[in-house]
Amino acid sequence: MTGSQFWMIWPDNAILSALILFVIAMPFLYAARKLVHDFLRSVGQMVGGPFRMGARWLFASARDMRERNKVVLIAHGREEVGQLIEREFERIGALVTRDLEGYPALQRKLLEEITKVEEDYKKCGEVPPTPPEWVDAVSAIAKVKSDSNEMVQRILEEIKRSVHTIHDKALAEYRRAYESRHKILNGFMPFWRSLDKTFGQVDKKLTGLQDTSSKIDAQMDKYEQINKKTDKAEHALTVSAFTQFAIATLVLLIAAGGALVNFKLIALPMSEMVGAGDYLTATLRMSDVAALVIIFVEATMGLFLMEALRITHLFPRIGNLPDAMRRRVLWISLTLLVILAGIEAALALMRDMIVVEKMATLQQLRGGQQAAPADPMLASIPTYGQMLLGFILPFALAFVAIPLESFMHSARTVGGAAFVVLVRVLAFVLRVLGNLVRQLCKVLTTLYDVTIVLPLLIERMVKTARGGGEAAESRPIKRAA
Numbered sequence: 043m044t045g046s047q048f049w050m051i052w053p054d055n056a057i058l059s060a061l062i063l064f065v066i067a068m069p070f071l072y073a074a075r076k077l078v079h080d081f082l083r084s085v086g087q088m089v090g091g092p093f094r095m096g097a098r099w100l101f102a103s104a105r106d107m108r109e110r111n112k113v114v115l116i117a118h119g120r121e122e123v124g125q126l127i128e129r130e131f132e133r134i135g136a137l138v139t140r141d142l143e144g145y146p147a148l149q150r151k152l153l154e155e156i157t158k159v160e161e162d163y164k165k166c167g168e169v170p171p172t173p174p175e176w177v178d179a180v181s182a183i184a185k186v187k188s189d190s191n192e193m194v195q196r197i198l199e200e201i202k203r204s205v206h207t208i209h210d211k212a213l214a215e216y217r218r219a220y221e222s223r224h225k226i227l228n229g230f231m232p233f234w235r236s237l238d239k240t241f242g243q244v245d246k247k248l249t250g251l252q253d254t255s256s257k258i259d260a261q262m263d264k265y266e267q268i269n270k271k272t273d274k275a276e277h278a279l280t281v282s283a284f285t286q287f288a289i290a291t292l293v294l295l296i297a298a299g300g301a302l303v304n305f306k307l308i309a310l311p312m313s314e315m316v317g318a319g320d321y322l323t324a325t326l327r328m329s330d331v332a333a334l335v336i337i338f339v340e341a342t343m344g345l346f347l348m349e350a351l352r353i354t355h356l357f358p359r360i361g362n363l364p365d366a367m368r369r370r371v372l373w374i375s376l377t378l379l380v381i382l383a384g385i386e387a388a389l390a391l392m393r394d395m396i397v398v399e400k401m402a403t404l405q406q407l408r409g410g411q412q413a414a415p416a417d418p419m420l421a422s423i424p425t426y427g428q429m430l431l432g433f434i435l436p437f438a439l440a441f442v443a444i445p446l447e448s449f450m451h452s453a454r455t456v457g458g459a460a461f462v463v464l465v466r467v468l469a470f471v472l473r474v475l476g477n478l479v480r481q482l483c484k485v486l487t488t489l490y491d492v493t494i495v496l497p498l499l500i501e502r503m504v505k506t507a508r509g510g511g512e513a514a515e516s517r518p519i520k521r522a523a
Contacts, residue, residue, distance in 0.1 A: 068494055085483055087480075094476035100468055104469065114458070115283065115455050119282075308336060312332045313327070344375075350368050351372065353443075379440060
């Protein structure tokens with residue numbers, strides 16, 4: 043009998059040996075049934091309990107973190123909307139100061155022009171004087187019958203001639219009167235144009251003021267929603283933070299590409315200045331570190347410039363400086379930025395010269411003939427382009443402070459929301475593991491009962507028989523009673 047067959051009763055029949063051992067162990071398994079159930083239940087509570095407690099703690103922590111994130115988000119949104127409202131009020135103040143402070147003079151001008159128009163209109167309404175009273179006398183004389191009297195005819199002809207003369211004079215006066223009225227009406231046109239222009243300016247100014255007021259109303263509604271801490275305001279601020287985070291990340295990646303181009307422009311000439319054989323570590327050269335330092339200093343000067351201009355607010359101390367000191371910081375930052383941009387332009391020129399010299403040296407070492415010199419104007423275009431690029435890139439990197447501020451502010455909200463989701467996922471996993479352990483212990487308990495099913499059946503039959511006998515004995519007692 044080998045060592046692996048010591049448990050076999052029949053060495054040649056492992057199945058029969060295992061069956062006999064199982065039958066022998068079944069009474070002992072039945073006797074230990076309660077202890078095994080308690081053990082499996084305790085194991086399930088011992089392993090699954092901490093999982094469930096950890097899940098509850100993580101869910102509570104996630105709720106607390108969400109509340110803290112909401113407080114920070116609401117505070118940041120309130121500050122941002124408050125700044126927008128303050129800016130809109132400043133704009134309204136500027137509009138009122140610029141446009142409406144001259145309103146009294148404009149009103150006086152309008153009143154004067156309206157008065158002038160009214161006076162001219164009254165002049166146009168004046169009717170020339172009525173014909174004199176002798177017209178009636180002439181009408182009476184015209185009714186006199188001449189009866190071929192020569193004297194009467196002469197008198198009538200004289201009267202006719204006088205009437206024609208007076209008629210022509212009156213007609214000329216009427217024409218002069220109407221001509222003067224037409225001239226007055228023509229003189230209305232400049233006043234009407236002036237009135238129309240003045241009213242157009244007033245309408246434009248009032249319309250701009252009304253538009254700004256509507257913007258302030260919208261911002262005030264948003265501010266009230268934020269103060270009430272409504273879910274709508276929280277959702278809007280969260281979406282805005284995610285949008286700003288995505289846009290700022292994209293802009294920072296573009297800026298990183300510009301910084302990489304800037305690094306390539308100055309890395310080669312810096313190796314000639316610092317030394318190409320000096321290494322800070324096994325793979326990091328001192329020339330690369332020097333080029334990165336120049337780029338970082340340019341970005342820092344750009345950041346200080348934006349802070350001094352109060353465009354960004356990453357360093358509130360700079361923005362809170364007195365105006366004189368803040369202007370000094372502004373001019374110092376701008377001067378250093380211009381100097382660094384000029385240094386980069388010179389390094390770009392030096393890079394082009396180094397590349398040309400290296401190409402010429404390699405061609406001489408190969409023993410080949412030198413190429414014919416190209417047109418100097420065409421050959422200088424890449425050089426000028428590199429110098430211009432080296433001068434412009436530092437100023438472009440200076441504006442990285444704006445997306446960097448948006449990235450920093452929005453990263454707090456985005457990171458907090460992502461961390462809350464991660465904690466909830468971890469809590470869910472722990473709860474699933476806790477339930478899985480408890481259910482596994484229940485399954486093991488059921489499998490244990492299936493293993494000792496024969497003694498359990500015998501126990502059930504005995505209990506049934508005993509219950510039937512006790513019922514039969516209790517019936518006569520009830521009848522006797």
